[in-house]
Amino acid sequence: MQRRLVIVGGDAAGMSAAAQARRSSKPETLEIVAFERGTHTSYAACGLPYLVGGFVTAADKLVARSPEEHRARGIDVRTRHEVIAIDPGASTVTVRDLDGGVERSERWDALLIATGAEGVMPRWPGVDAAGVFQLRTLDHAAMVEARIAAGARRGVVVGAGYIGIEVAEGLLARGLSVTVVERLDAPMGTVLDADMSGAIAESMRAAGVDLRLGVSVEGFEADGGEVCAVRTGAGTIPADLVIVGLGVRPNVAVARTAGIRIGDAGGIVVDERLRTSLPNVWAAGDCVESRHRISGASVVVALGTHANKQGRAAGTVIAGGEASFPGVLGTAITRFRDLEIARTGLGEREAAAAGFAAYATLTEASSRAHYFPGAQSMRIKLVAERGSGRLLGAQIVGGAGSGKRIDVLATALWNRMTVQEIGEMDLSYAPPFSPVWDPVLLAAGRAAASR
Ligand SMILES: Cc1cc2nc3c(=O)[nH]c(=O)nc-3n(C[C@H](O)[C@H](O)[C@H](O)COP(=O)(O)OP(=O)(O)OC[C@H]3O[C@@H](n4cnc5c(N)ncnc54)[C@H](O)[C@@H]3O)c2cc1C
Incomplete structure (x- = not known):
């Protein structure tokens, strides 16, 4: 049947x-x-911000x-x-x-x-003005594209989470002036701990983004139905194009x-x-x-x-077969231009909220042997359980070659490893790829010593 x-x-x-x-x-x-x-x-x-950016x-x-x-x-x-x-x-x-x-x-x-x-889209006054978008579908991307083709020069991005920073990179690449308005005091503030986001703010500002932190949007102004400004608690920002990325x-x-x-x-x-x-x-x-x-x-x-x-x-x-979904760690990665940003598991606050006696360590490391051309610096944060040293979460922010190291830590987390065990793992090494002590090993060693 x-x-x-x-x-x-x-x-x-x-x-x-x-x-x-x-x-x-x-x-x-x-x-x-x-x-x-x-x-x-x-x-x-996932590719929409890179489509808008022309990549x-x-x-x-x-x-x-x-x-x-x-x-x-x-x-x-x-x-x-x-x-x-x-x-x-x-x-x-x-x-x-x-x-x-x-x-x-x-x-x-x-x-x-x-x-x-x-997408979360508050009913702010003026939110229905032409030129105020979310970026969730190919149709949205086409509308953003049409707006840029029609001459939009001033882009405002509301929210500095994953989508906000990816879109900011994209609009910059298209030659628009870009303002990012974020209610929190740091970009990526809902997914990274505060001591990890400084480099992101620096990188965005160095690239020319007008990053306004601790500022809340209050509404939009329109001229003939077309958005022309974003009203915030700290002044009005001229805009031809607004992309709202406030999470889902x-x-x-x-x-x-x-x-x-x-x-x-x-x-x-x-x-x-x-x-x-x-x-x-x-x-x-x-x-x-x-x-x-x-x-x-x-x-x-x-x-x-x-x-x-x-x-x-x-x-x-x-279809009658056997399969299951075993749960999530929340492993995620993104970038702002050359800066790679990744996380897995619990942040320091989340670990405390979940009832763990958690501690955290920060490690600065290099993506390659220090003498090898192109070595990039990175910061690794590990969150572990005090006493046992069980890894609870990790965050990485750094230059090329740093972000995907999160997958080693996600694998360790998945398998309930301690920071001592991670520090002893047999990870690969050659100068173009890592220092003798890979950043993951260095970070785990530091966390093991602090437990
Ligand atoms: C801009 C952007 C960038 C992203 N980047 C990443 C990334 O880098 N990495 C990552 O892991 N994830 C990323 N994501 C998230 C990822 O795209 C989503 O997690 C994924 O698409 C979810 O798949 P889904 O099928 O559950 O939902 P969706 O992809 O949202 O699909 C749901 C579909 O259901 C349809 N639908 C809803 N209600 C009805 C209805 N009543 N009747 C008929 N159809 C209906 C919708 O039209 C939609 O097409 C990104 C998302 C966006 C928007």
């Missing part, structure tokens, strides 16, 4: 699940239908698989179709065709909710219509096999809460890495 899998949301989590379910089961046994309200499927939102030269390079390609692989994708309600009793969804305006009921045997997240919250609107359990962090509650509180309904990606492997808390960490893995696991399970 043929079962019918319906997927709500056609990007990272939804289409990973669809592809995995298709690989695991024949079309005769499983029909797969994905509804996506937007115009694209399987696109790399990626064409939007279609960010599309991994078009709806036609999915259909050719046996996945019935319907773009511009929004799921507006789920009826778990009848095992149906109500779908609105956004072009035709028609609403239909579609039956499912298995349902996957992969509706992602929505899980998009659980459709899940709520079915009475699916939503957790304290605001995401859909799922177990390790991505099952929701309703039978035959799964969820994956930015819309769900995950277990933090260090704090044990249910958290929303909206990252493409998790969305793809969760989607794949959900697809396997729905």
